[in-house]
């Protein structure tokens with residue numbers, strides 16, 4: 001029987017970035033091209049035949065489907081049983097459509113068309129590294145309040161003892177499962193996934209459980225609870241002495257970002273954090289517990 005790692009490593013996921021390379025190579029008369037079949041993580045040799053494209057896994061895809069992928073710059077596709085299916089889904093839980101959108105590096109997740117990572121002048125992977133850098137060293141037990149594609153949880157788990165990550169919407173987990181960049185979320189034993197509302201789930205941990213909390217919520221207008229004084233008081237309780245939180249907010253130079261940042265900093269201080277400092281490169285703030 002195949003284990004999960006084998007299934008995932010055999011998974012072929014493509015976007016317009018790879019299929020355009022295939023079409024271009026075919027048009028130049030090539031019969032083989034090296035492209036990524038896991039959204040830029042690794043490269044494989046793909047055979048370009050007259051009817052279809054053949055992958056090293058034995059899967060193939062006809063040129064019509066390859067063209068369809070090339071025509072869509074906002075979706076990633078999983079190749080399965082000789083067909084390409086867009087990685088997206090409607091969440092019964094939230095009534096929102098979720099999807100995986102490619103970039104030159106790691107993909108981002110779209111919720112109702114809104115990207116969950118920074119993609120302008122950067123990419124989701126660099127965005128994740130900036131968040132981790134703002135709060136490093138990331139050691140001990142870590143709480144990641146909103147899993148999304150799991151990038152912050154996966155990066156934190158590289159140095160932390162253990163990472164617990166919470167996601168409210170099962171559809172986000174479904175999308176992550178099909179994303180090659182999210183694999184460690186499912187097979188790194190240092191990561192525990194919880195499905196639930198971070199606002200409630202954080203109360204279930206004992207006081208002083210975490211050294212570091214990574215808080216990367218959707219924008220204020222979509223998740224107001226996660227920017228509230230009450231939530232910050234809950235965060236303070238869950239943090240150990242000398243613990244700290246990185247709170248992603250958004251572009252501090254934008255009108256909305258500046259206003260939300262000022263409100264977040266005020267409420268974090270009101271909640272009892274002794275020091276609250278801006279982390280503008282990571283579009284957030286870091287707050288320290290005594």
Ligand SMILES: C[S@@+](CC[C@H](N)C(=O)[O-])C[C@H]1O[C@@H](n2cnc3c(N)ncnc32)[C@H](O)[C@@H]1O
Nearest residue numbers: 116146147148149150151152168172197198216
């Ligand atoms: C900006 S994304 C998180 C990105 C994540 N840090 C990553 O590295 O991929 C926000 C996520 O929070 C989830 N979410 C929204 N409200 C939540 C809540 N109350 N509790 C837990 N997760 C929530 C959304 O479904 C979405 O997947």
